[in-house]
Amino acid sequence: MAVQQVPAGTSQDCSSVGGRLSGVDAARGIALLGMMSVHIIPATDETGQTTTAYLVASGRASALFAVLAGVGLALATGGPHPYRGRRMLATRSGLIVRASLLALLGLTLGAVETPVAIILVYYALLFVCAVPFLSLGARALVPLAVGWALLAPALNHVLRSSLDGSGSSNPTFGSLAEPGVLVTELALTGYYPVLPWIAYLLAGMAVGRLALGSPRVAAGLLVGGAGLAILAKVVSWTLLYPLGGLARIVGSPAVERRLSTSLGGTTPTTSWWWLAVSGPHSGTPLDLLHTIGTALGVLGACLLTIRVAAPLLTPLVAAGGMTLTLYSTHVVALGVAGHDADETALLIVHVIVAVAFAFTWRAYHQRGPLEAVISAAERSVRTFTSNARRGPLP
Template sequence: MVLHQARTDSSQDSSSVDGRARVSGVDAARGIALLGMMWVHIIPAVDESGRTSTAYLLASGRASALFAVLAGVGLALATGGRHPYQDGRLMLRRSGLVARASLLALVGLTLGAVDTPVAIILVYYALLFVCALPFLSLGARALVPLALGWSLLAPVLSHVVRSSLDESGGGNPTFGTLTDPQGLLTELFLTGYYPVLPWMAYLLAGLAVGRLALDSPRVAAGLLVGGAGLAVLSKAASWALLYPAGGLDRIVGSPALERRLSTSLGGTTPTTSWWWLAVSGPHSGTPLDLLHTIGTAVAMLGACLLIARRAAPLLRPLIAAGSMTLTLYSSHVVALGAAGDSADRAALLTIHIAVAVAFALLWRARHRRGPLETVVSATERSIRTLWARRSRSPSRLER
């Protein structure tokens, strides 16, 4: 679950029309990701006719990937935007992000105790933020090939390592799982629903995008067209490998497994064959899945940036929801757990979305950030202030 990062960088004036359009576009994309995840969480994977539901066909894997890419964009904006920090400001941001990640993990572990069907992402995101710290000083020219290489190679490494590991237990991380740190880290990095090793590709791609001139309509259009092209090409490559090349016959042994290719593979693929790396199904974590979902995420961001320049009022509900995703996501998880097995899933989805958007609009009328976002932001600022004072202390300077 992506969190709302710093809204501006020092090189750009957020009071300008272009700056406001950039912030609004990013927030609107976050709002779409949030609603997309709600859609998948509530609507069943298979509809009454036995086919994969529209929710899963459109949003499964793509909504969470959009969150992850936007997390990288937020990190880039918080660390200088087009001109990444190279001085003491970068160290201050890193210290604040460690505090942010710690709070994310605490919220995620707490939500893990809720009896809910949702695979909670917050602990994974906390670890992703920490793993992104070494890359925050890089510019787009370094980050683009790094993200591409990570997308191609990390799934291969994961495939090799997981071949000697047991499958994930499938549960959400909780405070209880802290008693087995090795098992927890294995699940978070490799075998869980949002494995950090391949998912770092999303953070690196988002960092690269956040280093671009997002207030430029030409850049926004390039993201839309380029992202859509990448998404189509990666799906076409997967289709060619699975069907004309015969890869599907080598990996699918049952109708249930074939169904998972269009719904969710639970974060990882089996390691019984190298042909599994050719699939691009939701939550498969393969090279073609990562490239496809990076493409759809980048295209969605480009579209939101363009619309925000011309018709921002139309995006107002999405912008409001996207500005407080931690609050709304956490509330959604708790409410879904309390709802239990509701028969009318469409009505339940309508209620969740309506309440989330209404609350966001009302709250934003008086406050800049959501309730949980305010706590996280205040803590992050406090840690940065303490770090700045420590770095300027005489005893430190004498060393």
């Protein structure tokens, strides 16, 4: 969730503030508020119907974060012109440090008694997995992202079919005592399984290699993303209803309800028909394609809006510029104070406090507290690596 700097020399015109794409930060702000809403608002209301928060944000908010992580990685490694040689080596070294610190923070937050499925350790592993792809351009990343979204869920399905079950608890330092179990949960069975989720990172990196300052690119993301999201849902509906897939996999109303709330990261492996669903946090090809589409649509809308009505997005830009700090604070607050109060009121309090703190802090500092610590460590390693390779970077 740490925000990446836009590299010097990248053409991003007036939509950047402090070296950072404001539209990207606004999209991060939307992702943050979406995750807050599903952390606080129940999945179903008193009548048993799926709540609006889950219908809108479940699965889509966390996917938006992951896609934007890929965008940030691309921007931090040259944007449309990927770094080469020593500069890329230094950036890769810094990214490993960033991932390590995110993992430490995630393991620490895992000790908090909270209802939140904490994403940070998964996020850290995603960053490590991104290292081999950092030098690729958009032409290579687009088909790679599509292929990964289509094939990785099937591979995950096969691998999980020989395992006992899905992980359900947040990783903690105690989890390090069983590294095999931890890696299996992070990669295959957990709430944010890294193997299929690499598709989000690759899609975001492909987008980050484009000229995001161009209104034509932004409009393409909006229209293309919306089209992809709709197409994935139509294909899923066709497979499940006219072709009878739903009858083969759903045995009770409770299971069917999970298709509109959350499947906990993975589907059962009892039938290949499960790969036809597109429900939140199912990790299927159609779920990945749908949520990649919604993420691209949100980013395109933010990039367009920031050009014509930037003040409207100011709160989102402020919050989106320090999502790691705000997300971590939100998790701790839910663990310490609980959420027995009226859920809507509690959500409003969390949002107001987050935006107010972001406004206040960013009036004096470019980065949030946790972002500043991680960025400083990453920058030190990059400088050390570049100096160790025969002098400073050109």
